[in-house]
Amino acid sequence: QGGLKAGFYSSSCQNAESIVRSTVETHNNKDPTVAAGLLRLHFHDCFVQGCDGSILIAGASAERNALANSGLRGFEVIDDAKKQLEGSCPGIVSCADILALAARDAVGLSGGPSWDVPTGRRDGRISSSSEVPNNLPSPLDPIAVQRQKFAAKGLDDRDLVTLVGAHTIGQADCLFFRYRLYNFTATGNADPSLNQAFLAQLQSLCPRNGDGSRRVALDKDSQFKFDVSFFKNVRDGNGVLESDQRLWGDPSTRRIVENYAGNVRGLLGLRFDFEFPKAMIKMSSIEAKTGAQGEIRKICSNFN
Ligand code: HEM
Ligand SMILES: [Ca+2]
Numbered sequence: 001q002g003g004l005k006a007g008f009y010s011s012s013c014q015n016a017e018s019i020v021r022s023t024v025e026t027h028n029n030k031d032p033t034v035a036a037g038l039l040r041l042h043f044h045d046c047f048v049q050g051c052d053g054s055i056l057i058a059g060a061s062a063e064r065n066a067l068a069n070s071g072l073r074g075f076e077v078i079d080d081a082k083k084q085l086e087g088s089c090p091g092i093v094s095c096a097d098i099l100a101l102a103a104r105d106a107v108g109l110s111g112g113p114s115w116d117v118p119t120g121r122r123d124g125r126i127s128s129s130s131e132v133p134n135n136l137p138s139p140l141d142p143i144a145v146q147r148q149k150f151a152a153k154g155l156d157d158r159d160l161v162t163l164v165g166a167h168t169i170g171q172a173d174c175l176f177f178r179y180r181l182y183n184f185t186a187t188g189n190a191d192p193s194l195n196q197a198f199l200a201q202l203q204s205l206c207p208r209n210g211d212g213s214r215r216v217a218l219d220k221d222s223q224f225k226f227d228v229s230f231f232k233n234v235r236d237g238n239g240v241l242e243s244d245q246r247l248w249g250d251p252s253t254r255r256i257v258e259n260y261a262g263n264v265r266g267l268l269g270l271r272f273d274f275e276f277p278k279a280m281i282k283m284s285s286i287e288a289k290t291g292a293q294g295e296i297r298k299i300c301s302n303f304n
């Protein structure tokens, strides 16, 4: 975890964590899709330049405007929290930490586990859209590429499967998976790994020539609840993204999915509620800048 430590702000900004928490709660009460947006925002931050708030920077050539980041949501929540924090303790709490705390709170508010977030991240001074494609996994990536992109950040197969379990909440645009429904690898057929009943459901939600920005739940059974039903869906051919379904096609990742889905009880003995916080702490420590590195931004969307 580098130089991060839980409770970093306990004397410098006592209410930092409760301010973030109440801000996330207020926004999520108004719009319950906010939680998923915040969790994804933190992931996209950490995989490019480390967890340093680089995703929050505005500007045509900034990360935020890379294609893979086009659907990100929740920026206004971070800005709101930052505004309040600057009011109580100016220049103390980094935007990168706000994002890490907000992601933790988003999971908790969705009925998932909670954990102590190591803090003390500093905000980065670089944000470039050209860095995004090589670092961030794409839903079309085969397992080997997903594995390699996670390994490049110090994350193993267990971390990969566990963290992708974040897809137990939230939604995806039709355009990210519609090719699986109608013309998979140009065969004119659907992806054979898709459950037939689910295929019909997805086809009605995402018509062949319909609006590609229609949103569909990543976990058909409980899109607002942080539970293991996503893994049961992957097991049953009900994964929405190709990358999700491929976790079932590889023997190593499949064993972990099976374990969380509950049909090989005791084999690996992993519990999602216990493993997710561990994997999140690893992810949210990627290349963290601490001490005199970087800066504490005044406004999260701008360098100082
Ligand atoms: C192989 C790795 C991954 C791939 C290819 C991937 C891809 C995607 C895609 C394509 C979407 C739909 C975006 C949209 O249409 O708005 C999505 C949504 C989401 N992803 Fe991932 N993801 C991956 C890993 C992760 C990880 C590690 C996390 C967090 C720990 C995460 C959290 C989320 C969440 C919460 C959503 C829903 C967002 C919303 O509802 O706005 N994903 N992901
Ligand atoms: Ca970053």
Ligand SMILES: [Ca+2]
Pocket (backbone or CB within 6 Å): 167, 168, 169, 219, 221, 222, 223, 224, 225, 226, 227, 228, 229, 230
């Ligand atoms: Ca769920």
